[in-house]
Amino acid sequence: MSKKSIDETYAEESLLCPIRYTIDVVGGKWKLPIICMLASGMPTRYSSIKRKLKDVTNMMLSQSLKELEASGIVHREQYNEVPPRVEYTLTDKGKSIIPPLLKLAEWGAGHMKEDPACGAFCDTCQSTN
Amino acid sequence: MSKKSIDETYAEESLLCPIRYTIDVVGGKWKLPIICMLASGMPTRYSSIKRKLKDVTNMMLSQSLKELEASGIVHREQYNEVPPRVEYTLTDKGKSIIPPLLKLAEWGAGHMKEDPACGAFCDTCQSTN
DNA sequence: CAGGATCCTGTTGGATACTG
DNA sequence: CAGTATCCAACAGGATCCTG
Numbered sequence: 025m026s027k028k029s030i031d032e033t034y035a036e037e038s039l040l041c042p043i044r045y046t047i048d049v050v051g052g053k054w055k056l057p058i059i060c061m062l063a064s065g066m067p068t069r070y071s072s073i074k075r076k077l078k079d080v081t082n083m084m085l086s087q088s089l090k091e092l093e094a095s096g097i098v099h100r101e102q103y104n105e106v107p108p109r110v111e112y113t114l115t116d117k118g119k120s121i122i123p124p125l126l127k128l129a130e131w132g133a134g135h136m137k138e139d140p141a142c143g144a145f146c147d148t149c150q151s152t153n
Numbered sequence: 154m155s156k157k158s159i160d161e162t163y164a165e166e167s168l169l170c171p172i173r174y175t176i177d178v179v180g181g182k183w184k185l186p187i188i189c190m191l192a193s194g195m196p197t198r199y200s201s202i203k204r205k206l207k208d209v210t211n212m213m214l215s216q217s218l219k220e221l222e223a224s225g226i227v228h229r230e231q232y233n234e235v236p237p238r239v240e241y242t243l244t245d246k247g248k249s250i251i252p253p254l255l256k257l258a259e260w261g262a263g264h265m266k267e268d269p270a271c272g273a274f275c276d277t278c279q280s281t282n
Numbered sequence: 283c284a285g286g287a288t289c290c291t292g293t294t295g296g297a298t299a300c301t302g
Numbered sequence: 303c304a305g306t307a308t309c310c311a312a313c314a315g316g317a318t319c320c321t322g
Contacts, residue, residue, distance in 0.1 A: 040189055042261025043254055047176060049261075053295070060169055070304050081296060086305055096267075107303045108302085117264060124260045125172055127253040132171025132178075135246060138225075182315070199284050210316065215285050236283045237322085 049095045050121065054080055054088040059114065062098060063122060067111040097121065178224045179250065183209055183217040188243070191227060192251060196240040226250065 050056050057077055062068055074085055089112060092098040097118040103109040179185050186206055191197055203214055218241060221227040226247040232238040 039255070039258045039262075040185060042258040042265055043185060044261075045265040046257040046261035047180070051176070056169060056172060074304090081298095082305060083297085083307090084295065087295095096264075102304095105303095108305090110304060120264075121260055124253075124256040126168075127256040128175040129168045129171040131250055131253045132173075132175035133168075135225075135249075136171055136174040203284090210318090211285055212287090212317085213315065216315095231284095234283095237285090239284060 046121070046124065049092075049097060050125070052088060052091075054084055055092055055097075056125075058085075058088060058092060058112075059097065059118065059121070059125075062112060062114045062118070065114075067101065067113045070110050070112070073112065092118075175250070175253065178221075178226060179254070181217060181220075183213055184221055184226075185254075187214075187217055187221060187241075188226065188247065188250070188254075191241060191243045191247070194243075196230065196242045199239050199241070202241065221247075 050059060054077060058073060061073060061076060070085070070089075073089075074080060074082070077085065080088075089098060089100070093100050095117075096115055099113050099115050099118075101111045101113070103111070179188060183206060187202060190202060190205060199214070199218075202218075203209060203211070206214065209217075218227060218229070222229050224246075225244055228242050228244050228247075230240045230242070232240070
């Protein structure tokens with residue numbers, strides 16, 4: 025980054041695209057929980073992800089995983105066994121998105137309590153408990 | 154933040170809520186462009202915002218501004234003149250969200266070029282040119 | 283000038299059932 | 303086990319017209 029002030033930097037519309045791109049990559053209902061699960065570094069099976077994300081359907085899960093794979097966030101490793109086994113891990117790109125997300129979490133944690141509408145977000149979180 | 158590794162920290166599901174909260178606050182089609190405009194620090198009139206965000210309707214703009222105001226991101230100052238004048242500025246909370254967003258922009262800028270679907274995001278950005 | 287009301291459409295996410 | 307196919311509901315976003 026240059027020595028321009030943060031406001032000047034942000035005021036350049038060219039920064040909108042990258043932000044939108046990033047939010048799109050992790051957007052949707054299930055991608056963030058999936059990244060969260062895989063962040064431990066453990067290769068995780070499809071069925072294991074499905075178990076932890078209690079209310080996700082096969083439809084939504086496979087679609088989210090496919091999109092994350094297309095974005096280069098997760099790696100899909102298929103073992104041709106019977107029964108079939110597929111394990112998912114974060115790629116290097118996937119791991120690299122965690123620090124930015126932590127910045128969002130920090131900001132959110134510092135401000136959501138003072139927001140009356142805060143409660144709405146903790147419902148979805150419980151699906152990963 | 155504690156001394157736990159970044160992966161362990163992120164793996165705690167409790168961080169999902171703050172991230173979702175933050176994304177929700179700036180989510181939607183117009184909130185990010187609006188924040189971007191106001192980031193200069195200049196109090197900006199409704200009609201001026203509308204002019205710059207070329208394709209926004211009154212409906213969408215007033216709704217986005219109202220939600221941003223409800224989230225404590227923007228301040229609305231109404232002057233009882235004829236014709237009416239309303240100016241919007243970022244609150245301190247609003248300004249404080251810019252550094253986290255810059256982290257997202259940094260990550261996005263570093264990765265979107267290598268992504269074939271990148272072009273899709275620059276269409277929306279042109280509306281703020 | 284700065285919005286609100288109403289109606290409409292496209293996309294996102296979901297339910298159910300089925301398969302290599 | 304790890305998905306697909308098909309159909310459907312809910313909601314975000316938009317078009318058009320109206321007003322203090």
